[in-house]
Amino acid sequence: MEIELLLECQRNDRNAQRKVYEKMAGKLYSVCKRYLKNDEDIEEALADSFYKIFTKIHQLQNPDIFEAWARKIAVNECLQKLRTNKALHISLEEYHLENSDFTLENASFEKDILSLLNFLPEGCRAIFNLFAIEGYPHKEIALMLSISEGTSKSQLNFARKKLQELLVHQNI
Structure with a gap:
């Protein structure tokens, strides 16, 4: 500017x-x-x-x-x-979380992934954005959102898993 x-x-x-x-x-x-x-x-x-x-x-x-x-x-x-809107405090107990090997290594997926973010719950989407796109560490995300670091990590794992499922489902 x-x-x-x-x-x-x-x-x-x-x-x-x-x-x-x-x-x-x-x-x-x-x-x-x-x-x-x-x-x-x-x-x-x-x-x-x-x-x-x-x-x-x-x-x-x-x-x-x-x-x-x-x-x-x-x-x-x-x-x-x-x-x-109280959208950041979703209950992760509703979901069975597993560790995911999904990563954003291939930049060609970026546009598709960004469009798929709309299918994530707002809390998970916010944490995914803050961590994967904006580059904030879990400690800072936890402070920003008044949640624990563990919750931040769990919601990120959930977001990754759901994105991976959506990518497979969409054949991307």
Whole structure:
């Protein structure tokens, strides 16, 4: 992102904010869609993300990390929405969990896997996104979601197993 554009946003320049919105909306929408199923929730999380971005942009110390900073805001807004909807606390006792050897080593599956994420329960999908896509460790995920590390690991294993089953079922 251009430094001058971000400085203009810090001065509340509406044209600069519009340009940043146009450049980032698609990327942040994709982030929100990975976490949320409902279009209304996605749009609300996106709007809340941009509100926070533009009201807190003066706190951004390094313009080189703007996109990562904005993505983190969007992720946090989605997690907040999931917490509000109480979707993060699913009961794993309902499922028989087994260890899975499934990995995301083949990048050609990425698009198919992302579309299959919609079939996961929201809590598992959030943890899968945070761990496999965003790169957060289980300890940090546990703190973010107010769950134990073991729950994070179990839900990740469940997500991997379900994704593997869906991949086999879809012949991907």
